[in-house]
Amino acid sequence: MHTTAPTIKLLTPADAALYRPVRLEALAAHPEAFTSTFEREQEKPVAWFEERLAASDVFGAFIAGEIVGTAGFRREDGAKTAHKGVLWGMYVRPQARKCGTGRLLVDAVVAHAAKRVEQLHLVVVRDNLAALRLYTAAGFVEYGRGVKALKHGGRYHDETLMVLFFDGRDATPPR
Template sequence: MADNSKARVRRLMPEDAAPYREIRLEALKLSSEAFGSSFEQEGSQPLDYFRETLAKTDVFGAFVEADLVGVAGFRRQAGTKQAHKGYLWGMYVRPVARGTGAGKSLVKAVLDHARERVELVQLAVVSDNEAAQRLYRSCGFVAYGHEVHSLKQGGRYYDELLMAVALTLPST
């Protein structure tokens, strides 16, 4: 899959809190089964909550012109024995931008960022989300596990496929 995105990707800063809040809440509303959090949980949070999230974490945004069309986060695992691993989280691309390469551009930006920090990046994706799995595979991720009943919403369980990609750290 070629990356033919017209999206420009950059790390989001605290001053991006308003558009980040908007897209994050849209993601939680339209694709609620894909996230551990919920619209109800984050929808009542003030703008400062999202500003603090962007100040403390690495979140990337894909922009088409001035419009934020996608987001993806990165965090390094805690603890000395797991610090060599990172996690891609909160991936969402607005329906209007799907199939344009914006998602692939976001994943590549996260992986480029992660290469300077960790040796391995992991993620979890709802097992019936074939489009997302194809995207992640096209970026080098491979499945290494399957978590049964990982998420539960409205009385329904969702399994998640666990995926990872090994990175090469720059030599020092």
């Protein structure tokens, strides 16, 4: 674990060569947590990752010049859904966990999203308790579940759907 606080920066297409290995590591280490797969993305050239960084706002956490975590923001593009954004691709390398890196990344995405959308959504695998604690501490609330939402290696994984409203409302459904 590092004692140096991570710095957070918005990645640009020029950072694709740094982003690609951490993204592939995330997919390989936690295949149940992402809708994409290592097998799909490992064959993609750096140019594909450049396009991804151009199309979404991806933040990187850096310690001593090394990228140790990422989290993305994407705004919905439909006319009726442009008020919503998605936090996606959250991953922190093992050596940078339990020292606030995840919270810094989430806070960066939340601050960025708050200027662009009215609500921020995310989906997390139900048994990822550390992530659920992190997102709850950052103000996200559960509003639904995806039962058997992902299937990997013959095993189903349920998802927790979470949202953060920037107008002060919560996601508690009316009775």
